[in-house]
Structure formats: structure tokens, C-alpha cells
Amino acid sequence: MTTARSWWRRGDDHRAGAQAAKEAAAEAFYELDTAQRDLTLSVETITAVDRSPAGRKAAADFQTLGHRVDEVSGRYIATVDEHDLDAVDLDLASATRARNAFTLAKDEILKVRADLDRFAQSLEPLQSRAATELARLAPAVAQAKQSLLAATQALDTVRAGGLRADGLAARLAALGPELTKLNQGAGAHGVQETIGRADEVRRAAEEIRAEADRLPQRAKEIDNRLVSLRTRVQAITTRAAQVEPTLSELRRGFSAACWQDLQRVPEQAAAAAAQAEQRLRETRTARDEQRWEDATAGLTAVRELLSETDAAVSAAGDRLRRLKEVSKDPQAEIDRTRFAVRDAQRLAMQGRTTPDPRHAGPLDAAVTRLDAAVAALTGRHPDYWAFLTETAAIRGTVEGVVADIRGERANQR
Template sequence: MERTPRPSVRPSATRDVLTLVALPLLAALALPAAFAGGGTRRWFGGRSESQRAEAQAAKDAAAAAFYELDTAQRDLRISIETITAVDDSPAARRVVSDFAALGRRIDEASQKYITAVDAHDLDRDELEASVAARARGELVAAKDELVRVKADLDRFEQSLAPLLGKAETQLARLAPAVERARQALLAASNALDSVRRSGLKADDLAARLAALAPELTKLNQGAGRHGVPETLERAERVSREAAAVRSEAERLPERAAEIDHRLVSLRTRAQALTTRSEQVEPVLSELRRRFSAACWQDLQHVPEQAAESVRQAEAKLREARAAREAQRWPDATSLLSTVRALLNSTDEAVSAAGDRLRRLNAVQKDPQQEIDRTRFAIRDAQRLAMAGRTTPDPRQARPLDDSVARLDRAVATLEGRHPDYWHFLTETEAVRQTVARVVAQIREERGGA
């Protein structure tokens, strides 16, 4: 594009025009400086200003790098604190030491940057180009070091992801767990209040709930004081124990009714056993009259033992009734269990006498039925032992052969004038038990094969 030729102007005229234009301009520029108390910057040419501008740009870049590194360090410190609040493992402790080492590098890089900034006043008058160039070099070096440390810090932060994720997960569980514990305690307290309004006492449950008060205090003090893992464990334990108190409190009316029912039932059973135990003596008399001493001598103390057991049961029943009236529920329950055990053993002893007479009558009348029953069990086991074999396994054949001989000896005891029918019955029962063990062994081995 061609330029339009300018008309020639005399140099003296030009100077006059510039003078007229410059005077007002200089006056305008001088006014703010005069009010500010400063002077004007002298003009040293393009090279000095260019170096100053480059140095200022380097300073701005270094400041930005310093700010980014400082921000990243602050953010990462929060992550480290999150991890250490939850995790006390060797890996977590190593993270703390590695972060401390990075912190020392950050301090060194930051000090290098601050020193470079403080060493050079880029705004002063008469800034030489060489000074500006040196300042730029130092600021660029400081910025590069800040950037390198920032990159190392970023890589370190990425390596923390697994530990940080685990810690954040536990922290996310913390508040709900603590809240569940508080709600469980409140529900347990409300359940106890409801039970007491119904007229029932629950002193043991109240004591258990009161014992949780210090735990609630620690929960309220927070994980910052007691640690996240400990606080989580405490919250879960409080929730479980409070829930147990609540469940027992809600069941207390049913438990009271159940204890009342058991008191009546066991009292009735004790009375019935008293009547039955009185019938043992006539049974023993018949056993003594019709059978040898070996058939009944182990039963001769049953009447006395039964009477004593019933007396003990009745005494425990009275204690259980007193515990129920005092609403000492665990004591009442324990005493009733003792009563039940006493009555069970008495029932067995009393029943044994009548059962003995019945079995002896049966075998005296027809011993062959017992013999045939036992022989059938032996033959059945022998057939099983020989199934699929030409010769029996000695481990099974020997006890079966011994059982045959033992049965024969038991049958022989019936030939005397006063046969020991009870010995005969116990022997045949023992033979059948031996045979049953052999059968079970055979089936187990073949089933495993």
C-alpha cells in the first residue's frame, strides 16, 4: 500500500508545534506525581524497558507458581490429616514422613523464590538492563523449581488415592454410626420408661443403660479426641448394647407372664411327682418278691431320693416366687431352671422303677422275643458285612462274632432257678449297641468309597 506524500515542514516550525503540544502534556503528567509526592521515571530507551518487562513477566509467572504450590500443599495437608485420623498403619505413618520431606523441599523452593523477589526492585528508576536480565534469570529459575516441586507433590497426591479412599469411607460411616448409637440409646430409654409405667421394675436393665452413659460422652467428644476407628467401634458397641437393653425391656411383660406360668406349672408337676414317688415303694416290693436282688437293688433308694428331690424343688420354687415378687427376673429364671432339672431327674428315677417291672415281666413271660430281636440285628449286620465280598473284613467280623458269643452267654444265665433277667436285658441291649456301631462303620466306609 502506497503512502501519501507528506508536505514538507520547516524544522523550526516543527519545533514550535512540538513545544506548544508538549507543554500542556508535561503539565498534565506532572500533576499526579506532584500530589503523590514522587517524581517521574527517566527514559532510558527500549532495551532497558524490554528487560524490565521480561523480568516483570518472570516475576508474575513465579508468583503464580508459588501460589499454585502453596494451594496444593494446603489441600494435600487436609488429605494427610484425613488419613492419619483414621489409619495408624505403617503405610499411613510412611505417608506422613514422605509429606514432611516434601514440605522441606517446598520450603526450600519457596525461600529461593522469596529471595529472588526481595533481591530486585523492578519498579525503581534507572534499572539497568543487566540488572533486569539477572533478575529475570533468578526468577525464572525460582519458578522452574516451584513447578518441579509441584509436579512431585501432584504425583505424591495421586499415590495417596487408596489410603485416602479408605479413610474417607470410614469418615463417611462415622456420623451415621454415631447417630445410630444416639438413637439406640434413646429408644432403650423410652422402652424402659414404658415398662416402668406398666408397674414392672427393670433395675438391671437400667443399670446396664446407665453404664453406657460414659460411652455416649466419649461419642459426643468426637473422633478428633478419641480417633476415628475407636469412635466407630464405640458407636457400634453402644448401638448393640442399647438395642439389647431395648429388646429385653420390650419383652419384659412377656417374660413376667412366662415366669408366672412356669411357677404354676412346676408347682403342679412337683405335686404330681410327690404322688408318683409314693407309688415306687409298692413297685419295689413286687420286684423284691418276684425277682432276684440283682434286678432291683440299684432302685431301692429311689423313694428316699425322689422325696428329697421334690423337697429341694419345692424350696427352690419358694425362692423363685420371692424373686418374682421382687422382680429379680434373672434370679427367678435361674431358680426355675434348677427346679426343672430336679424334677426331671426325679421323674426319670420314679419312671425307672415302673419301667423295670414292666420289662422284667415281659422277659419273664417270653424271653424268646428279646433273643430273637437281638439275633435278627446280628444276622442283618452279618449280611451287610458280606455284601459284595467273599470274605468279611476282620474289623467287622470280629465284633459281630463276639456279639454272637455274648448273646449265647446271656441266654445261658436264664437257665438257673433264679434267673437274673435284668442282667440278661442289659446284655442284649449292649449287644445291639455293638452291632449298631458296626453297621454304622460299614455304611460310612462304603458311602465314602
């Protein structure tokens, strides 16, 4: 009885050892399968977000690892099918072979599992970036849709106030296909592409909403500017009619050289005023038809036209005033110019015994030019306009020399 019991226990020990090896292999297989499933999700996340070479390489490397996992798993399953540890007649040799086979299968599984773990660690930077992108996805799409809704509501409000806003409505309608793609989701178009599309839709919708919000104020500003410019046109027309009497006074009191360039100002001013009137009518029509861009462009054109005309009309009166002043007292203009020259000469000599030729030359020439301009004031009707033009040019030259001197000294500090 004792001998039989010993042999039975020894057989049971071998069966238990094989069973333990089988259970260890099964646990390793289960953990490998779990690790592979988790890693599959990580790689799918990366490939959905990251279209870079690094992302493509991660997918390729994981596929290669997957083949190894399949091979090892296949051998493990074959081992399970091959060894029946529940057999009543399981002998020592069979139990030993089973234990060795399950141990080998477990070792292969653990080796592949270690490779999977290392691969998972190498993916952490890519996975972190992918997770960040995914975290941006839902808010980006939500913000885009909210912006579209806000733009739609802003347009409805504008239209309720009697403004058509056809251009803004067309721009909003053009975003419809983009909204459809957003609704189709990242699975159809990729995460990065969807985030980029959402950002573009949001920006476009926000611009439409902002322009819609400004539209009533823009219409009011255009109306105000139309009234203001019409008043300016009327004022220019009135002032243009006064240019001819000014020219008559210039002709009587001064030589032809002083007023010849102004001869066509009345004609030009009248033509410009008529042109401005026409542009205003066109602008009014554009505003009534709510062609806002055309209305704004028309206002700009009228303003520029009136500015040019105003300058030309003002030139005649300004010319007469300046000529009267200089004819009555040319010495004031002479003294003003001579003072500018002398002041520049004193500046050029500061800290020097002799002036720099680059500064002395233009200043000496300015003195000569001023003397010549004064000498030309002869006869019954001197060319006072030429005199004023020349003195202004002399002062301009002197100002340039002064600026050069001060700039050089500032650089030497």
C-alpha cells in the same frame, strides 16, 4: 528525535521482559501456595484417620517437602524485595538481572510444585481410605446416639409397666462415659477410635433395647414355667408314693437281683420333691424381686431335678412291666435278639465266601452270650433283669458290627 525514541523503546522492552518474568514467578508462587494448602488438608485428613506406619511416613515426607517449599518461597519473596521494577531509573543491566532472578525463582518454584504433585499422587490410596473412614464417622456416631435413645425409651416403657430392669439400667448408665467421648469428637480421640467406639456403643445399646423389649415376655414365661413346674412337683410327689406298692409287687414276684437297685427310689424321690419345692420357693422370690437371671437359673435347676426324679420313679414301673412280659414269654426276647444276630451275619456274608474276622468274631461271641443268657433262666425265680440287660447289650454289640460293615462298604463305593 528518532535516536532518542529508539533508546526509550529498548529500555521499555527490558522493563517489560523483567515484569513478565516477575508475573510468571508470582503466578507460579500462587499456584504452589494453593497446591500446598490443598495438600495440607489431605495430609491432615490422612493423619487424623490413619495411624499406620504408612500414614506416619506420609506426614513426615510432607513435612520435609514443606521445608523445601518454605525455602523456595523465601527466596522468591527476597527476589521481589530486591528488584523494584517500578523505579524510574531502571537501567538495562538492572532489568536484565531482575528478569533472570525472577526466572530462576519461577523455575525453582515449578520444580518444587512438580514434587508436590507427584507426592499428592502417591497419597491417593491413603487419601481414598481416609475419605471412606471419614464418610463412616458421622453416620456411625449418629447411629450410636439413636441406639442409646432407643434403649432409653425401651427402658422407660418397661418401667412404666412395673418392671424395674435395674440390671439393664446399670448397663445403660455405664455407656455414659463413652457417649461423652463421642461428643468430644474425632479431633480429641481420633477417627478410627471414634468409629470403633460408636460401633461398640451402638451394639451395646441395641442389646439393652432388645433385652428390654423381651423383658415383659420373659417375666410372663417365668410365671408360666413356675406354675407348670409346681404342677410337675405335685405330680412327682403323687407318683413317688406309688413306687412302694410297685416295689412290693417286684419283691413278691421276682428275685432280689431284679429290684435291689430300686430300693431307695421312694426315699430319693420324696427328698427330690421336697428339694424341688424349696427351689421353687426361692425361684418365686427371685422373680418377685425381679432378679431375672437368678429366677431363670432356679427354673433350670428345678427342671433338671424333676427330670432325674421322674426317670427314677418311672424306672420302677417300667421294670415291673418288662419283667412281667419276659417272665410270661422269655422266648419273644430271645427271638428278637437272635433275629438281630442272624440278620447281621447275613449282612456280613453278602458278597463274600467267608466273613471278615473283625465282624465274625463279635457276632460269634454274641451267639455264645445269648445261649449263656438263655441257659441262666433256671430255678423258681430266674434273674430276668440280668437276662434283659444282657440281651440288650448283645443287640448293642450287633448294631455296632452292622454300622461298621455299612460304613466300610459306603467308603468303598
